[in-house]
Amino acid sequence: MLNAWSGGDASALDRLTPVVYAELHRLARRNLAGEREGHLLQPSALVNEAFLRLIGDAPVEWANRAHFFAFSARLMRRILIDFARAQDTGKRGHRSPHVDLSSIHDVAAAHTLSIDFLDLDAALEELGRLDSRQAQVVELRYFGGLENAEVASVLGISEPTVVRDWRVARAWLYDRLLPPKATA
Secondary structure (H helix, E strand, O other): OHHHHHOOOHHHHHHHHHHHHHHHHHHHHHHOOOOOOOOOOOHHHHHHHHHHHHHHOOOOOOOOHHHHHHHHHHHHHHHHHHHHHHHOOOOOOOOOOEEEHHHOOOOOOOOOOEEEHHHHHHHHHHHHHHOHHHHHHHHHHHHOOOOHHHHHHHHOOOHHHHHHHHHHHHHHHHHHHOOOOOOO
């Protein structure tokens, strides 16, 4: 259906919309799960914005389902970062959405790390300069909700490589995003 839609088949978009919308909604709920109650950007609004941008942009030749959702993950990341920047009123973190990274497995379970999307974006940009593949793995896993096999397919690497990159990138991000310890 993705290829038919890319080829201009309007009826394919009609058949594809409920499937894509449901998956985007799942990703949006996951991305906004750590937000405070009453947060201005709700999952439905994020999905609507992402969907409008997907169907409004120039047609893309989708390689497969994983490619489509990898693109969607990056798009949602951009929307969340743009929203955080618009909400930030000078004081770092003021009214900015917060991401709860405590749900990332194998990372210091005793600590809960809540950071804003602007900090996460800056850290991912920095990680991307150090190791672009690790940054892509984080983006696909965290924002895209893709499984290791799907990430491997999108990036053209082996699944064990994805597992290693994910483990190293999570540890690096955790260290990078930890608030500095106060010295007494």
